[in-house]
Amino acid sequence: MKHRFWSDSTAGLTPYTPGEQPRDRTYCKLNTNECPYPPSPAVSDALLALNSADLRLYPDPDATALTAALAAEKGLGTDQVLVCGGSDEALAFAFMAFYAQGDTVCFADITYGFYAVYARLFGLHIHEIPLREDFTLSAADYMDAPGGIFIANPNAPTGIALARERIEELLCANPDRLVVVDEAYIDYAPVASCVPLIAKYDNLLVVQTFSKSRALAGMRLGAAFANASLIDAMNRIKYSFNPYNIDRVSQAVGCAALQDPLYLQEVTAKVIATRERVAAQLGGLGCRVLPSATNFLFVAHPKWTGHTFCAKLKEQGILVRYFDQPRIQSFVRVSIGTDLEMDQFLREVEAMM
Ligand SMILES: *Cc1c(COP(=O)(O)O)cnc(C)c1O
Numbered sequence: 440m441k442h443r444f445w446s447d448s449t450a451g452l453t454p455y456t457p458g459e460q461p462r463d464r465t466y467c468k469l470n471t472n473e474c475p476y477p478p479s480p481a482v483s484d485a486l487l488a489l490n491s492a493d494l495r496l497y498p499d500p501d502a503t504a505l506t507a508a509l510a511a512e513k514g515l516g517t518d519q520v521l522v523c524g525g526s527d528e529a530l531a532f533a534f535m536a537f538y539a540q541g542d543t544v545c546f547a548d549i550t551y552g553f554y555a556v557y558a559r560l561f562g563l564h565i566h567e568i569p570l571r572e573d574f575t576l577s578a579a580d581y582m583d584a585p586g587g588i589f590i591a592n593p594n595a596p597t598g599i600a601l602a603r604e605r606i607e608e609l610l611c612a613n614p615d616r617l618v619v620v621d622e623a624y625i626d627y628a629p630v631a632s633c634v635p636l637i638a639k640y641d642n643l644l645v646v647q648t649f650s651k652s653r654a655l656a657g658m659r660l661g662a663a664f665a666n667a668s669l670i671d672a673m674n675r676i677k678y679s680f681n682p683y684n685i686d687r688v689s690q691a692v693g694c695a696a697l698q699d700p701l702y703l704q705e706v707t708a709k710v711i712a713t714r715e716r717v718a719a720q721l722g723g724l725g726c727r728v729l730p731s732a733t734n735f736l737f738v739a740h741p742k743w744t745g746h747t748f749c750a751k752l753k754e755q756g757i758l759v760r761y762f763d764q765p766r767i768q769s770f771v772r773v774s775i776g777t778d779l780e781m782d783q784f785l786r787e788v789e790a791m792m
Contacts, residue, residue, distance in 0.1 A: 448562075455556045458760050467783055469774040470758040472595075472624075472735050474654035476709065476777075478692075479702040482655070485695035489688060498687040500678075505685070505693045509662055512697060513634050518667040521674060522693070524684045526623055526648035526661030527553055529673075530589075533644055533663065534561050535680075536672040537617050543586030547576055549597060549767055551621060554589045570597070574729055574737075578605040582612040591621040593628050593732040596762060596772040600732035603631040610640045617669075619644045626652035626707050627714075628732035634664050641666050651734055652707050653696050660685070660693045710734050714775045720785055724792060727769075739769040743791065755787045 441450050458471035477483075502522040510517045523529035530553060538544060540562035546554045548567045558565050568580050574597045581588060588609070593600035610618055620633045622645055633645050649660035663673060677684060685693075696703075718728045718736055727739040740748045749761035749771050760772040773784065 451559075453556065453559060455553050459758065461758070464756065466753075467757045467776065467780050469776050469780065469784060470760045470772075471656070472651055472733070472772075472774045473656050474651060474706065474710070474734070475775065475780065476654060476706045478654040479696055479699035481695040481699040481702070482692050485691045486688070489691055493687060496687070497683050498685060498690060500682040502685045502690050502693075505690050505697075508694050508697045512700075513664060515634070515637065515664060516667065519637060519664060519670055521663045521670050521677070522685050522690075523661045523663060523677075524681075524689075525650060525659040526621065526646045526663075528659075528684065529646045529661050529663040530554070530619070530621065531557055532673040532676045532680075533617075533619055533646070534558070534563070535676045536669075538563055538587060544589060545581070545584045545586050546589040547591075547594065549574065549594070549764070550589075551591045551595050551623075552762075570594075575599055576601050576605075578609045578612075581609045584613055584616055587616055588613060588618045589621065590618065591623065592630070592633070593624045595624065595733065596735070596737055596760070596767070596770070597729055598624075598731035598733040598735055598737050599729060600628040600630045603633055603636070606633055607636060607640075610636065610643055614642060617642050617644060619646060621646045623648045623651055624733035626703065627711055627734050630732065637664055637666060641668070644669055649693060649696060652703060652710075654706065655692065655696060658689050658692055660689050710775050713778055713781055716778075717773075717775065717781045717785065721788065724785075724789055726788070729770075735772050735774045737767075737770050737772055740771075740788070740791065745769055745771045748791075751791055752784075752787060757784055757787060759784075 505522050506517050506520050510520045534557045543564040543566050544558050545566040545568055548569045555565055566585050571577050622632055625632050636643055644665040646663050650656035714731055721728050721738055725741045729737040745761040745768055749759055752759055
C-alpha cells in the first residue's frame with residue numbers, strides 16, 4: 440500500500456517478478472533456470488579455506504584476482520572487465536552509465552523482463568522490436584535502431600540463439616548505438632560468444648553470469664566485457680553507488696569456479712543432453728517445443744493454456760514458469776533439471792494428454 444513517504448516514481452514502478460519460491464511443500468523446481476548440479480568441488484574447497492575473521496575487513500573493491508582471472512579466460516585486458524553482483528547489476532550499471540532520462544532503448548517484445556523494468560526505473564522510453572512469427576530475432580529489424588539495443592543471446596524465455604554473424608551485422612549497422620548482448624545462457628548454445636568482437640566494435644558490451652552454467656545463482660556474480668572506455672564509465676557508476684559490490688566470499692568462490700573449466704564443460708554437456716532428450720520426448724507427446732540453446736525449454740501443451748499447464752503441474756509438485764503477455768500465452772518455460780526430475784515432469788505431462 441502506498442504510504443505518504445513514497446515518491447511518485449516509486450509508486451509508479453512495475454518491479455521484476457522473480458520465479459516463485461513456495462515453501463508449503465517440496466517442489467521439483469524447474470522455474471528459475473538454476474543449474475540442477477552443484478558448483479565445482481573447487482568452490483566448496485574455496486569456501487572451506489575461508490577464514491571468518493577476514494570478514495571484518497572490507498572486500499577488495501576492484502575484485503582484482505577475479506577480474507584478472509576473467510580477463511585471462513576471455514583473452515581481454517583487466518580494464519575490459521567489470522565484475523558485478525550478478526549480471527542484473529551489470530545491466531543496471533549499463534542503463535545508468537549510458538542513458539539519461541527520456542532516452543530510448545530497444546529490445547524484443549519477448550525477451551528478458553528486466554530490460555523493461557530497468558528502462559522504467561531510469562525513465563527511458565522503450566521501443567519494442569517484435570520477434571518474427573517463429574520467435575526468431577531478425578537482425579534486419581535492428582538496422583538503424585532508434586535507441587540503444589539490448590539483446591539476450593540466446594534469448595529468454597524463447598531459448599532461441601542468434602548466430603554471431605547476425606549480431607555482427609547489427610553492430611555494423613548501428614555504429615553510434617550501444618549494443619548490449621546478454622549472454623546468460625551462452626555456455627549451452629551452439630553459437631559463438633560475442634566477447635571476441637569487443638576488440639573490433641567499440642559499441643559492444645557483453646554481459647555474462649555465474650548463475651546458470653556455473654551453478655552459482657546463490658552467490659550473485661556476473662560480469663561485463665567491453666572496451667576500456669565503456670568499462671570505465673560503468674566503474675564510475677559502481678564507485679558512485681556501491682564500491683564494495685562483490686563481497687569476499689563471492690570473490691573467492693568466483694576465482695575457484697574459474698579454475699575448473701573441465702567441470703563446467705561436463706555439467707553443461709549433461710544439461711544439454713537432458714535438454715535434447717526431453718525436447719524430443721515432449722515433441723513425441725504432441726507439445727510444441729521451440730529449439731533451445733539454453734538450459735530451459737519453451738513448451739506449449741496441445742490442450743492447455745500456459746497458465747493452466749503451469750497450475751496443473753504445480754498441483755503435482757512441479758514448478759515451471761508462465762509469462763502472462765501477448766503471443767506467448769500458450770507456453771510455459773521449463774528449466775532443465777536432473778534426468779530424474781525431467782522424467783517426473785514428462786510423466787505428469789503424459790498424464791495430462
Ligand atoms: C538469469 C538471467 C540474468 C540474470 O542473472 P543474474 O543471476 O543476475 O546473473 C540475466 N539475463 C538473462 C537473460 C537471464 O536469464
